[in-house]
Amino acid sequence: MDRSVPGVKNIILVLSGKGGVGKSTVSTQLALALKEKGFKVGLLDIDLCGPSVPYLLGLEGSSVHQCPQGWVPVYTDQSQKLAVMSIGFLLNNRNDSVVWRGPKKTAMIKQFLNDVYWEDIDYLIIDTPPGTSDEHITVMENVRGACNGALIITTPQAVALEDVRKELTFCRKTGIPILGIIENMSGFVCPTCSECTNIFSTGGGKSLSEHANVPFLGCIPIDPSISATKESVLKTNPDSPVAIFFNSLTSSVTSQEVIS
Numbered sequence: 001m002d003r004s005v006p007g008v009k010n011i012i013l014v015l016s017g018k019g020g021v022g023k024s025t026v027s028t029q030l031a032l033a034l035k036e037k038g039f040k041v042g043l044l045d046i047d048l049c050g051p052s053v054p055y056l057l058g059l060e061g062s063s064v065h066q067c068p069q070g071w072v073p074v075y076t077d078q079s080q081k082l083a084v085m086s087i088g089f090l091l092n093n094r095n096d097s098v099v100w101r102g103p104k105k106t107a108m109i110k111q112f113l114n115d116v117y118w119e120d121i122d123y124l125i126i127d128t129p130p131g132t133s134d135e136h137i138t139v140m141e142n143v144r145g146a147c148n149g150a151l152i153i154t155t156p157q158a159v160a161l162e163d164v165r166k167e168l169t170f171c172r173k174t175g176i177p178i179l180g181i182i183e184n185m186s187g188f189v190c191p192t193c194s195e196c197t198n199i200f201s202t203g204g205g206k207s208l209s210e211h212a213n214v215p216f217l218g219c220i221p222i223d224p225s226i227s228a229t230k231e232s233v234l235k236t237n238p239d240s241p242v243a244i245f246f247n248s249l250t251s252s253v254t255s256q257e258v259i260s
């Protein structure tokens with residue numbers, strides 16, 4: 001059965017087979033870039049055991065509250081153009097950890113999708129935990145039919161690419177369209193001379209996408225400023241290679257709407 005999320009027009013999942021490849025960074029910067037382009041955006045962090053979105057946006061310590069329509073998400077600023085929901089807002093202490101079995105995780109994710117007051121959201125970006133676990137199955141079952149598709153993040157190392165193959169299989173089995181593969185931490189751009197050094201082998205994401213017959217959406221170099229900022233790189237460093245990448249990613253994403 002096709003399912004949708006109340007108040008949301010388009011949904012994009014961000015997946016990776018492996019942890020630490022930059023999934024939350026891409027989710028956050030994509031959400032910020034879409035906001036910069038004038039869209040109303042939601043960012044949902046369903047990484048229940050390791051929520052990092054509140055930190056990446058400088059929203060630690062914020063909390064959600066109830067209104068008659070449900071939980072009110074945390075907004076990044078007064079424009080209310082970027083609404084954020086994360087388990088991190090429900091924990092008393094940022095060092096508290098969530099040790100839950102599958103059913104409790106499933107119930108929490110359903111609440112995030114159905115009980116949050118997502119108000120006129122053009123794009124809901126869902127940042128997922130690494131791998132293919134209960135969280136992924138729950139979210140896919142609950143957004144099927146309303147989901148534009150998944151972005152798959154990898155790094156140039158072979159092990160990360162091997163994990164991508166599992167994500168591709170998972171998407172195909174669950175019927176979620178694959179929007180494309182992104183290769184993150186692909187070379188280091190020197191802040192002094194702008195020379196790009198390929199620390200690991202490069203081109204793995206592109207060749208895998210050709211092999212798997214899915215779009216390749218580009219490479220993001222290692223850029224220390226991306227981990228330092230709480231704002232869109234489109235604003236803080238508009239001419240940088242990472243900003244050029246996110247500019248192009250927003251164009252790809254917005255040209256693939258399933259619901260207008």
Ligand SMILES: Nc1ncnc2c1ncn2[C@@H]1O[C@H](COP(=O)(O)OP(=O)(O)OP(=O)(O)O)[C@@H](O)[C@H]1O
Binds near residue numbers: 018024
């Ligand atoms: N292109 C990049 N340049 C520099 N630093 C980066 C880049 N991408 C990610 N990082 C940094 O790498 C670390 C891991 O990134 P992130 O938290 O986004 O990964 P993740 O895949 O979401 O991890 P997890 O599996 O723990 O959820 C962070 O400190 C982030 O700032």
Ligand code: SF4
Binds near residue numbers: 190192193194195
């Ligand atoms: S040329 Fe090499 S050493 Fe010099 S600033 Fe650039 S990357 Fe660093």
